[in-house]
Amino acid sequence: MAPIEFIFLGARNEPIPALIRPLILIxxxxxxxxxxxxxxxxxxxxxxxxxxxxxxxxxxxxxLGNDNYRVIAIEAEGIIQGYTVVLVKNYLGIDGxxxxxxxxxxxxxxxxxVRGSRRKIKGIGKVLxxxxxxLSIKHTGSLILELHSLPDAEGFYHHIGMRETGRYSxxxxxxxxxxxxxxxALIRPLLPSINKKEK
Amino acid sequence: MAKxxxxxxxxxxxxxxxxxxxxxxxxxxxxPRAFLIKMRSTFLKNxxxxxxxxxxxxxxxxxxxxxxxxxxxxxxxxxxxMMLLHxxxxxxxxxxxxxxxxxxxxxxxxxTRVEKLAAYHNQDIDSxxxxxxxxxxxxxxxxxx
Numbered sequence: 001m002a003p004i005e006f007i008f009l010g011a012r013n014e015p016i017p018a019l020i021r022p023l024i025l026i027x028x029x030x031x032x033x034x035x036x037x038x039x040x041x042x043x044x045x046x047x048x049x050x051x052x053x054x055x056x057x058x059x060x061x062x063x064l065g066n067d068n069y070r071v072i073a074i075e076a077e078g079i080i081q082g083y084t085v086v087l088v089k090n091y092l093g094i095d096g097x098x099x100x101x102x103x104x105x106x107x108x109x110x111x112x113x114v115r116g117s118r119r120k121i122k123g124i125g126k127v128l129x130x131x132x133x134x135l136s137i138k139h140t141g142s143l144i145l146e147l148h149s150l151p152d153a154e155g156f157y158h159h160i161g162m163r164e165t166g167r168y169s170x171x172x173x174x175x176x177x178x179x180x181x182x183x184x185a186l187i188r189p190l191l192p193s194i195n196k197k198e199k
Numbered sequence: 200m201a202k203x204x205x206x207x208x209x210x211x212x213x214x215x216x217x218x219x220x221x222x223x224x225x226x227x228x229x230x231p232r233a234f235l236i237k238m239r240s241t242f243l244k245n246x247x248x249x250x251x252x253x254x255x256x257x258x259x260x261x262x263x264x265x266x267x268x269x270x271x272x273x274x275x276x277x278x279x280x281m282m283l284l285h286x287x288x289x290x291x292x293x294x295x296x297x298x299x300x301x302x303x304x305x306x307x308x309x310x311t312r313v314e315k316l317a318a319y320h321n322q323d324i325d326s327x328x329x330x331x332x333x334x335x336x337x338x339x340x341x342x343x344x
Contacts, residue, residue, distance in 0.1 A: 026246045026249045026291065026293060027294065029242070029245075030242070030293050030294060030297045030301060033235075033238055033301055033304075034297045034301055034304070037231075037235075037304075038304065045230070045231040052228075053227045053228050053229075054219075054222065054226070054228070055225075055226045055227055055228045055234065057238070058226050059226050062215075062217060062226065078294070101218065103216075103217060103219065104219055147218075148218060148219055148220035149219075169220030169221070170220070170221075171220060173219065173220045
């Protein structure tokens with residue numbers, strides 16, 4: 001995947017240029033450990049977020065070493081602002097047809113709430129799902145995505161047009177699915193940037 | 200073409216599948232401090248290997264002995280190694296200030312107990328100690344101008 005230049009908006013609607021690109025393991029691990037990691041934890045290592053226990057460097061390393069997965073990162077202001085790990089092969093959706101499964105998706109702590117530590121960038125999560133859908137069509141021929149949501153993220157998935165399938169993971173995480181029309185609505189804002197790149 | 204075989208979740212059999220709903224214990228952080236120490240002692244080695252470089256090659260490029268490179272790779276960094284760290288960051292194309300910050304984070308003294316007390320989350324302290332601490336804090340507050 002060729003990197004895509006995209007303009008996000010900050011908390012005051014100021015433009016923030018960013019690069020949507022495949023993960024570059026070593027520099028991105030360093031970016032995650034030195035920027036995200038200290039903000040994921042509170043005093044004495046207490047976990048501030050539901051995904052604070054994810055060993056993200058090891059997850060990335062394993063995913064990059066497995067051809068079934070693709071990892072995309074969004075970089076802005078020299079820092080990783082979000083990432084998505086997508087299972088693009090050997091997965092069947094609830095209808096029994098091939099589609100992609102979003103294994104992990106996360107945005108930086110300062111992009112979830114205004115923390116004051118860094119400038120909040122809006123829309124990172126939406127673009128990550130849109131990019132996951134583009135990966136899905138490339139590898140499975142379908143824009144459809146499925147994922148299991150952490151409880152605090154369920155509102156976000158409803159907001160972007162995903163629907164509950166009614167199934168749960170063993171840990172009780174709800175399964176969500178995005179169909180073609182909703183996926184297209186997410187992808188549409190990216191198209192000018194993708195077309196610009198192709199020209 | 201080989202016919203793929205799927206399990207009941209639609210996944211190819213024999214593939215380790217990782218996801219938010221299926222996170223193996225080796226992909227979780229149990230102890231943040233231990234995680235940082237592990238990062239400190241493996242990061243530079245991983246960075247070198249990712250570039251496909253051998254220790255000898257890198258030590259020659261940086262004009263340091265193999266033993267110094269090995270010591271730094273295992274996370275034992277001191278003041279005199281900063282130049283080497285800078286040289287390594289250029290060879291491996293990684294951000295030098297972030298690399299320094301990684302070591303600063305990992306070398307930070309363990310303040311877990313103090314922080315737990317401050318957060319008043321320590322389940323180990325008994326009620327008498329809690330009262331003693333509160334009295335101490337009250338006196339401290341009173342003594343402030």
